[in-house]
Amino acid sequence: MNEMTPMKQDRKQTFTGHQALILEEKLIFEIGSADKSGVDLEPVPEVNTRLGDCMAPAKPDLPGLSEPEALRHFVRLSQKNHSIDAGLYPLGSCTMKHNPRLNEKMARLPGFSDIHPLQPVSTVQGALELMDELAHWLKTLTNMPAVALSPKAGAHGELCGMMAIRAAIEARGELETRRRVLVPESAHGTNPATAALLGFKVDEIPANADGRVDLAAFKDKLGDDVAAIMLTNPNTCGLFERDIIEIADALHEAGGYFYCDGANFNAIVGRVRPGDLGIDAMHINLHKTFSTPHGGGGPGSGPTVLSDRLEAFAPLPYVVAGENGFDLIELEAQSANQPFGRMVAFHGQMGMFVRALSYMKSHGSDGLRQVAEDAVLNANYVLASLQDVMTAPFAGPCMHEALFDDGFLKGTGVETLDFAKAMIDEGYHPMTMYFPLVVHGAMLIEPTETESRDTLDLFIATLRDLVRSANAGETERFTNAPELAPRSRLDETRAARQPILRWQAAEETAQAAE
Amino acid sequence: MRYLPLTPTDRGAMLSRIGVNTIDDLFIDVPEAARLDGPINLPPHQSEMQVERDLFAMAAQNKTASTVPFFCGAGAYKHHVPASVDHIIQRSEFLTSYTPYQPEITQGTLQYLFEFQTQVCELTGMPVANASMYDGSTATGEAVLMAHRITRKKRAVISARLHPHYRGVIDNLSDMGGFDVASPADSVNGVEDLIALIDEDTSSVVVQYPDFFGNIMDYSTIAREVQSRGCLLIVVVPEIISLGLLKRPGDMGADIVTGEGQSLGNGLNFGGPYVGLFAAKEKYLRQMPGRLCGETVDADGKRGFVLTLSTREQHIRRDKATSNICTNSGLCSLAFTAHMTLLGGQGLRHLAALNHARAVHLADKLEGIAGVEVVTPAFFNEFAIRLPAPAEQIVEALAEKSVLGGVPVSRLMPDSDMDDVLLVAATEANTEADLEIYETALRDVLKGVSA
Numbered sequence: 011m012n013e014m015t016p017m018k019q020d021r022k023q024t025f026t027g028h029q030a031l032i033l034e035e036k037l038i039f040e041i042g043s044a045d046k047s048g049v050d051l052e053p054v055p056e057v058n059t060r061l062g063d064c065m066a067p068a069k070p071d072l073p074g075l076s077e078p079e080a081l082r083h084f085v086r087l088s089q090k091n092h093s094i095d096a097g098l099y100p101l102g103s104c105t106m107k108h109n110p111r112l113n114e115k116m117a118r119l120p121g122f123s124d125i126h127p128l129q130p131v132s133t134v135q136g137a138l139e140l141m142d143e144l145a146h147w148l149k150t151l152t153n154m155p156a157v158a159l160s161p162k163a164g165a166h167g168e169l170c171g172m173m174a175i176r177a178a179i180e181a182r183g184e185l186e187t188r189r190r191v192l193v194p195e196s197a198h199g200t201n202p203a204t205a206a207l208l209g210f211k212v213d214e215i216p217a218n219a220d221g222r223v224d225l226a227a228f229k230d231k232l233g234d235d236v237a238a239i240m241l242t243n244p245n246t247c248g249l250f251e252r253d254i255i256e257i258a259d260a261l262h263e264a265g266g267y268f269y270c271d272g273a274n275f276n277a278i279v280g281r282v283r284p285g286d287l288g289i290d291a292m293h294i295n296l297h298k299t300f301s302t303p304h305g306g307g308g309p310g311s312g313p314t315v316l317s318d319r320l321e322a323f324a325p326l327p328y329v330v331a332g333e334n335g336f337d338l339i340e341l342e343a344q345s346a347n348q349p350f351g352r353m354v355a356f357h358g359q360m361g362m363f364v365r366a367l368s369y370m371k372s373h374g375s376d377g378l379r380q381v382a383e384d385a386v387l388n389a390n391y392v393l394a395s396l397q398d399v400m401t402a403p404f405a406g407p408c409m410h411e412a413l414f415d416d417g418f419l420k421g422t423g424v425e426t427l428d429f430a431k432a433m434i435d436e437g438y439h440p441m442t443m444y445f446p447l448v449v450h451g452a453m454l455i456e457p458t459e460t461e462s463r464d465t466l467d468l469f470i471a472t473l474r475d476l477v478r479s480a481n482a483g484e485t486e487r488f489t490n491a492p493e494l495a496p497r498s499r500l501d502e503t504r505a506a507r508q509p510i511l512r513w514q515a516a517e518e519t520a521q522a523a524e
Numbered sequence: 525m526r527y528l529p530l531t532p533t534d535r536g537a538m539l540s541r542i543g544v545n546t547i548d549d550l551f552i553d554v555p556e557a558a559r560l561d562g563p564i565n566l567p568p569h570q571s572e573m574q575v576e577r578d579l580f581a582m583a584a585q586n587k588t589a590s591t592v593p594f595f596c597g598a599g600a601y602k603h604h605v606p607a608s609v610d611h612i613i614q615r616s617e618f619l620t621s622y623t624p625y626q627p628e629i630t631q632g633t634l635q636y637l638f639e640f641q642t643q644v645c646e647l648t649g650m651p652v653a654n655a656s657m658y659d660g661s662t663a664t665g666e667a668v669l670m671a672h673r674i675t676r677k678k679r680a681v682i683s684a685r686l687h688p689h690y691r692g693v694i695d696n697l698s699d700m701g702g703f704d705v706a707s708p709a710d711s712v713n714g715v716e717d718l719i720a721l722i723d724e725d726t727s728s729v730v731v732q733y734p735d736f737f738g739n740i741m742d743y744s745t746i747a748r749e750v751q752s753r754g755c756l757l758i759v760v761v762p763e764i765i766s767l768g769l770l771k772r773p774g775d776m777g778a779d780i781v782t783g784e785g786q787s788l789g790n791g792l793n794f795g796g797p798y799v800g801l802f803a804a805k806e807k808y809l810r811q812m813p814g815r816l817c818g819e820t821v822d823a824d825g826k827r828g829f830v831l832t833l834s835t836r837e838q839h840i841r842r843d844k845a846t847s848n849i850c851t852n853s854g855l856c857s858l859a860f861t862a863h864m865t866l867l868g869g870q871g872l873r874h875l876a877a878l879n880h881a882r883a884v885h886l887a888d889k890l891e892g893i894a895g896v897e898v899v900t901p902a903f904f905n906e907f908a909i910r911l912p913a914p915a916e917q918i919v920e921a922l923a924e925k926s927v928l929g930g931v932p933v934s935r936l937m938p939d940s941d942m943d944d945v946l947l948v949a950a951t952e953a954n955t956e957a958d959l960e961i962y963e964t965a966l967r968d969v970l971k972g973v974s975a
Contacts (some may be wrong), residue, residue: 048606051878054874055881056879060903066767069873072869088612089632090635093619093620097617109619121585122793126792137794173700240971249553306624308854357796371575373569375566383550387550434626439622439728460529465529492629498628498826498829500627510818512638
């Protein structure tokens with residue numbers, strides 16, 4: 011084992027600070043200047059300005075760069091990022107699957123990218139047709155009668171679904187009494203945050219030893235003050251909620267609504283329709299299940315499907331098909347329903363709609379079913395291949411993600427965070443850490459269906475090597491990690507205690523310190 | 525299926541490693557009543573070429589902004605985006621990366637977010653900015669909620685000259701959250717008495733700059749009056765390029781500035797994705813929504829960046845979070861930062877001046893048409909005109925002549941008694957020839973109306 015022990019070697023110090031292909035890059039404020047530009051503009055014609063008393067005395071104090079300098083700056087920055095295109099990105103609950111480039115090409119067709127949201131409806135019939143067809147696919151895949159397309163991301167879709175529920179309760183005249191929203195303790199943080207935003211009181215439901223909602227505890231909490239449950243299915247432990255139909259029935263009987271967080275729809279798309287489970291509202295992350303790129307944290311898109319109990323309350327705007335083509339219902343007065351209002355300016359994330367429809371048409375009904383099957387197969391393969399050396403808190407089969415706790419690290423001096431950072435040196439993006447909260451030192455691995463068996467085999471072998479190394483007492487491999495990334499561990503405490511949130515010239519910083 | 529690497533042989537071998545016979549054995553937790561035996565009734569998979577055919581056909585039915593004289597604005601603007609911006613945002617490492625939760629291998633994203641925050645601070649004249657919101661409208665809704673939290677009051681006074689969709693977002697959040705809103709009567713060019721509407725339960729006053737009708741005014745006096753009554757002034761900037769030429773909201777005394785950043789780096793995209801801007805005074809930092817990127821050092825003492833102050837956020841604070849936002853507009857903020865970097869301060873000033881010059885020329889030309897009145901006294905690149913006929917009808921007639929002539933106010937404010945008012949925007953994307961075509965087309969259309 012001794013020759014396996016990593017020798018801590020300081021990397022060669024270079025004169026430039028660069029390390030071959032890892033190039034240091036300053037901030038634009040340190041390399042650009044305000045009179046430099048990478049854009050050639052036509053001269054400004056003489057006019058009598060009509061700016062009233064609002065003209066600024068000087069140009070903004072922001073640096074510019076010529077085009078070659080700007081490209082070099084951003085390309086160097088890009089090289090400090092891990093990405094799906096470069097390697098496995100098994101972040102649980104994030105569904106980091108391949109982003110097909112056909113989708114990018116389609117979204118950039120001028121017919122979609124170069125049209126204005128408020129130009130006459132007669133001049134955007136193809137755009138409305140695309141939205142209508144996307145809606146058809148989403149409704150059919152979920153067996154739900156309606157979908158609100160406008161929410162801008164998952165949490166925004168959640169807000170939309172809960173707003174529809176609130177509007178339905180208000181229409182029943184029960185807003186004063188139905189104040190409680192049941193949220194499992196394993197839920198995404200956005201769920202309680204959304205419920206609280208709408209003035210509901212969040213009531214946590216415990217999990218059972220199985221990693222699922224405790225059915226008895228849930229039923230005990232039901233009452234005529236319950237507005238809704240917010241349940242993720244498959245849940246954040248990567249498990250299908252076996253009692254989901256019973257939960258829905260009991261909830262409906264008690265007069266509540268069923269909100270399902272659709273973040274994990276990738277596990278069941280094409281195989282299970284949420285409408286068949288008794289769900290009343292569910293957001294769909296187009297940036298997860300339907301492959302629109304995550305873009306370093308957005309833009310996302312969170313269309314929200316609604317049951318017949320909530321359909322009438324869908325927000326503005328929405329597309330309708332008429333005899334003379336498609337129309338856009340943008341105002342309450344035009345609507346035959348009782349829309350609860352507007353989530354956002356304009357009509358939603360059209361760029362994401364195009365990508366998602368391109369993805370759906372590419373896979374088709376058969377391919378989407380295969381997506382779910384391969385995603386679940388890959389996750390179970392990882393679980394089965396690692397559960398003898400890592401500790402899985404719940405029995406399988408899992409759905410699209412495999413959950414481990416830190417039991418296997420006990421006594422090694424290595425924690426979940428260290429284990430994750432060591433994966434970085436091995437060329438992997440770590441899995442989701444410390445989530446869900448119901449498991450100690452959680453590690454949630456979601457490989458997705460777009461990883462090959464060879465990739466998974468190497469990943470599995472690497473994790474087994476790391477476990478062996480931790481058990482062998484090679485603690486430094488973990489606690490010093492990452493050593494080979496563009497940066498070693500960053501001091502997050504310092505960032506929070508003395509927040510520096512923008513660049514300031516040295517003299518400004520000195521003045522601020524005085 | 526071209527996106528799925530597993531072969532039937534792989535699948536068989538993997539199932540046996542797992543110790544099950546068929547894929548169905550992995551779905552045993554699904555209640556029987558909900559198991560589907562076969563594919564859902566939707567079309568089967570298609571080749572790249574087939575998908576392209578379908579989508580080309582839909583795209584071809586839309587009239588695009590670059591192919592006609594184009595004058596629509598009202599919160600979304602046609603600008604030229606340099607080719608290199610799209611190349612930068614399509615780098616795999618930016619496009620296919622997640623929120624930077626592992627900072628050691630996402631310094632690229634984190635550094636551009638830090639640059640983005642700094643640019644937003646400088647443009648708005650505010651000391652702190654976040655790493656973006658979904659868009660201008662949702663940023664504005666969050667700003668009102670933030671003002672309620674800071675002041676512990678629950679009523680917002682909103683200018684009737686705020687974009688009606690932004691107003692709709694605030695109204696909806698207020699309805700749902702149990703808050704109140706108040707507004708003066710609608711007005712095309714009148715000065716509003718917002719101060720008179722402030723009462724002891726008012727947290728904030730929301731104004732737009734340039735406003736929905738294109739008008740610009742200095743809000744310094746209003747800021748002082750609002751603040752002397754214990755309220756916050758929220759200034760909404762729908763067209764960020766205007767700040768290349770106009771006084772900054774921060775210099776006027778704004779407490780919170782929100783904005784739509786689409787004009788820098790991002791196309792029209794039929795309304796989204798766009799990029800919401802959010803900036804505030806430093807003392808309100810810990811009440812801000814959204815992600816914040818901060819500078820720090822690594823274990824070797826090298827400068828690096830991380831997401832910070834996350835104790836405000838939903839994944840830590842859950843039901844006590846400042847907002848439920850998680851994903852924001854990462855890639856759109858990169859487009860913003862890349863475009864802004866290519867322009868530089870000098871370039872932005874030039875671009876803004878060009879926009880203003882085009883708009884002034886257009887206003888001069890349209891004012892020369894009998895029956896047409898420019899009703900916006902001072903403006904940047906968009907203004908309102910009063911027509912001798914309903915604006916929706918004129919816009920349709922112009923569209924038939926392949927001129928997209930603007931946005932009728934009635935489409936967004938049907939009850940405002942402004943059926944004859946049209947919003948018209950001009951940018952650097954319009955040539956002088958476009959302006960002449962518009963003038964001629966409008967003259968022709970109006971002749972038809974009077975005849």
